[in-house]
Amino acid sequence: DAGVIQSPRHEVTEMGQEVTLRCKPISGHDYLFWYRQTMMRGLELLIYFNNNVPIDDSGMPEDRFSAKMPNASFSTLKIQPSEPRDSAVYFCASTWGRGPGSFGPGTRLTVL
Amino acid sequence: SQKIEQNSEALNIQEGKTATLTCNYTNYSPAYLQWYRQDPGRGPVFLLLIRENEKEKRKERLKVTFDTTLKQSLFHITASQPADSATYLCALDNYGQNFVFGPGTRLSVLP
Numbered sequence: 001d002a003g004v005i006q007s008p009r010h011e012v013t014e015m016g017q018e019v020t021l022r023c024k025p026i027s028g029h030d031y032l033f034w035y036r037q038t039m040m041r042g043l044e045l046l047i048y049f050n051n052n053v054p055i056d057d058s059g060m061p062e063d064r065f066s067a068k069m070p071n072a073s074f075s076t077l078k079i080q081p082s083e084p085r086d087s088a089v090y091f092c093a094s095t096w097g098r099g100p101g102s103f104g105p106g107t108r109l110t111v112l
Numbered sequence: 113s114q115k116i117e118q119n120s121e122a123l124n125i126q127e128g129k130t131a132t133l134t135c136n137y138t139n140y141s142p143a144y145l146q147w148y149r150q151d152p153g154r155g156p157v158f159l160l161l162i163r164e165n166e167k168e169k170r171k172e173r174l175k176v177t178f179d180t181t182l183k184q185s186l187f188h189i190t191a192s193q194p195a196d197s198a199t200y201l202c203a204l205d206n207y208g209q210n211f212v213f214g215p216g217t218r219l220s221v222l223p
Contacts, residue, residue: 004155033211043156043201043213091155098205100146103155 004104006092012110018080021107024073025094033101034067034077035091043091049075082111114139116214118202124220131189133217135202138183140212142204145178145185150199150216159200160187192221 005024013019025032033048047057052069060067064083069075079086089108093101119134135145144163148156162169162178162185169176175188189196202214 035213042215045211045213048211093155098144098211100158100161101148101156101203101211102158106155 004092004094004102006090006104006107008107009105010108010110012112013082014112015083016081017111018078019082019086019109019111021077021090021092021109023075023077023092023104025075025092026102027073029094029096029102030072031095031098032069032075033093033095034075035093036088037091037106038088046077079109082109084111087111114212116140116202116204116212118200118214118217120217121215122218122220124222125192127192127194127221127223129192131192131196131219131221133187133200133202133219135185135187135214136183137204137214140183140204140206142206144205145176146203146205147174147176147185147187148201148203148213150201156201156213189219194221194223197221 007022030051034046035043037043046059047067048055049069065079067077087110089106091103091106093103095101116137125131144161146161147159149159150156160169160176162176164180173190177186197220199216199218201216204212
């Protein structure tokens with residue numbers, strides 16, 4: 001298995017633009033997590049899905065953030081409109097049950 | 113309020129010694145506690161998982177203990193090597209609530 005796949009790996013955009021981050025979890029995993037990592041706040045859970053259903057989105061910072069999981073092999077995290085304070089590394093992770101997480105390589109987002 | 117703390121932001125030790133990292137939590141009742149390693153520019157990599165009814169887990173040079181009374185987990189790396197230098201994160205699975213990471217400890221093993 002290729003592991004968790006995220007795209008793009010790097011994204012540079014201007015304030016106000018829409019940003020879409022993509023994730024392909026490991027086949028057979030039933031949980032998918034989106035995290036954001038910054039130096040100041042560490043690794044924060046934004047939202048997680050179980051069997052494609054959002055379970056807890058309490059970590060989503062604002063309505064500008066939205067996430068979807070239309071099927072078991074694909075999820076998106078969208079920021080619209082983006083702001084400079086959204087600059088961070090965004091990780092997607094998947095698990096089978098609530099077991100060990102397999103993390104993707106991350107998307108480094110820079111909002112100018 | 114709920115809090116996860118890891119003993120120090122950075123830890124330097126001499127090669128060959130045992131590194132001990134601490135994870136303390138308050139106002140959580142975790143079902144599991146996990147330890148991850150993160151290298152610069154990469155995602156965290158899972159190392160060990162310990163359940164609330166387990167006291168100790170081992171894997172090669174790694175050992176994790178879990179004391180639910182003290183609300184603490186200790187992570188040990190024996191016979192440490194420079195290749196063990198990385199940031200180590202603990203994470204709690206809070207029984208259907210959420211999955212929370214500590215701030216991490218940056219370990220440097222000096223040759």
